Amino acid sequence: MQTKAAKRIAVSLIALTVAGGAQACEFKIGAAGPLSGAATQWGMAIKGAAEFVAAEANQRGGLKVGGETCKLQVVSIDTKYTAEGAAAAANNFASLGVKFILGPMGSPEVTGMKPLANRNKMIMFSDSYARDAIGPRWPLTFHMGPGPAAWGDPIVKLAKEKFGIKSALTIAPNDQAGTDVAEVAAEVYKNNGVTTRLEYYQRGTTNFAPIVTRIISANPDVVDTVSTPPGDAGILIKQLRQAGYQGVIGRLGGPGTEEILRIAGGKDVVRNFYWFEPVYIDEKVRKLQQDYRSLLKAEPPENNFFYLFVAGGRALTQAIEKAGTHKDAEKVAEALRVLQVSDPNLGEGKWIGQKTYGIRQELSLPFGIGLIENGEHKPDLRVEAPTDE
Template identity: 80%
Template sequence: MYRKLIGLLAGSVAYAATSLAAGACEIKIGATGPLSGAATQWGLAIKGAADFVAAEVNAKGGLKVGDETCTLSVVPIDAKYTAEGAAAAANNFVSQGVKFVLGPMGAPEVTGMKPIATRNKILMMSDSYARDAIGPRWPLTFHMGPGPAAWGDPIVKLAKEQFGVKKALTIATNDQAGTDVAEVVADIYEKNGIPTTKEYYQRGTTNFAPIVTRIIAANPDVVDTVSSPPGDAGILVKQLRQAGYKGIIGRLGGPGTAEILRVAGGADVVGDFYWFEPVFIDENVRKLQDSYRELLKSEPPENNFFYLFVAGGRALAQAIEKAGTYEDTQKVAEALRSINVVDPNLGEGRWIGQATYGINQELSLPFGIGTIRNGVEQPVVRVEAPVER
């Protein structure tokens, strides 16, 4: 009996020591993006993805990193969709010892965070359509989903075929987040034989009347809202329709259809619309939605960037385990580049980016093309993961 008691006590001590060791190993995952303002949907998608990946990993017992078993925790910070906000977020992450970050979103945020993250060896999993979103100068900056240069062509071809587009106009913010994307998108239209005019506006604009007047005078077949925040795009579409514009609305940029429809007044108001869906929603993706509800007891974010960042977060967790370290982000980056991404919900992905950026750190996954015809939403068309051209 005495020996049995000693054995039980020894086992309890060993269990307590193991638990303390496990509890001491906590990996902080930063989540940053626009958590306020017109682009809030995008930031909430990133935060939701980080929350889900952490909950999923912890529910399975944590990450096995070398001889340790680690839990994940999330540190969310609003980058405010500005370079200054993102730089402040990066410095905040440094002060808290965060070495891995999901986000930020958009050219201003990524531009503001990259130098600080690079200097402090923070591994970023960002999303931006800027021309220098990633590159050899930033070996720890990864890209969650390619930009329009990779997936824009099939969408424009569909627009020509289904909507008869012959003349286009792009409208975007007059900062890097808008101009970089608008130039790429306009080039895609032009290469498909569609003359394109570019318009720009000041971020934060709520009265588009002068621009609406010019658009109606130009009479394009399609007005493409490119990467403008969903709230801005919704206001613009509403004001265009109120002014009598009868043409098509396009969106070869960041997603946000639900918010655009809400602000504009519904599918009946929008009328004819085509857009890029970063993820094709099928039964497997719906299972991910169910898993989110089960683990976090709430509804998943509406914006489809959520799914891309889940895939990226899962790949990051896998890379940390493979590298056997949560301190050396360079080793984790090496492991991440070597992983064949096969997400259980989103399907097979691949690392691309060499042709566009000079480095294969851009996660390419199957995507969708959404359309609304005469106010009625149509089934989304699936397109396989883009590859280098």
């Protein structure tokens, strides 16, 4: 027969065991993107977003998953902006038991990772503009943001209004990451009555002289760098201006403006420039910047894809809680598809993608249009979340 003291000790041990079990619930989320090379900014945006989402959840005490309270850990892997690098990352994630991945960004990476993510039952939130970025064949691959087919139209209309453009040349790398988005962007220009030609270059090029000569000869009203990495775009623009090109610069492919301006030589060199901003920066978004500094004791990533991946990461953690599991990616995917996305910093979101990809797994959020006019950086314009319906 137990004494009262023995009973108290037994109860205390049970309580410690339960508490220890609750604290022991930890699982990993992956961050996959280029952490080296010309596209490093994009990879750092993904990594920073994953770390912030984890820190934010952990500060609240963790995620309530079923009967457990779980802490998040982040595993970041450099995909090197290649299919091989992304495939290797997927295998590493699988070996570590990672079921949820933010990233990767580029089409080659997504192409390399999708089959392995499917096979290993891992959800991935990518932001590729490839024609097959998502689809019914890839039920666990979600799209972090729509491509130019969804948001390009209002940007081209603004460019026509501001700069009177009638002809465009799109330039991008000669791989899937470049050709897919360049073709879509060209279609957006053509649909707005702008004659368009396409130009491609070998990824990693640092001397664009032959291409610059062809561009100068064609003399389009706008040269659009679409999905060209910011480092490459900056070099190209600098060489175009040095060669005497006076036209407008466009970018229907994504941000990286600060890096582009730094390499090209500043706003006075670029002069007239318009681009897609994944998010519209307002006070609510600036609050997210402050929260990042407070939680991680560092400056947030410069690239604005960071904010999109924060919104995607938050949606993912909500779906994990609603599904009640951090082990079954298919159940979490079911919860994601019906999740009403309302991000506290970015605003109301929509699930789209049926028209373009045949599956509604593309997260659409309000975005911005950036503009430099005659060397003066103008306030961004806000556009509500586009739809494909």
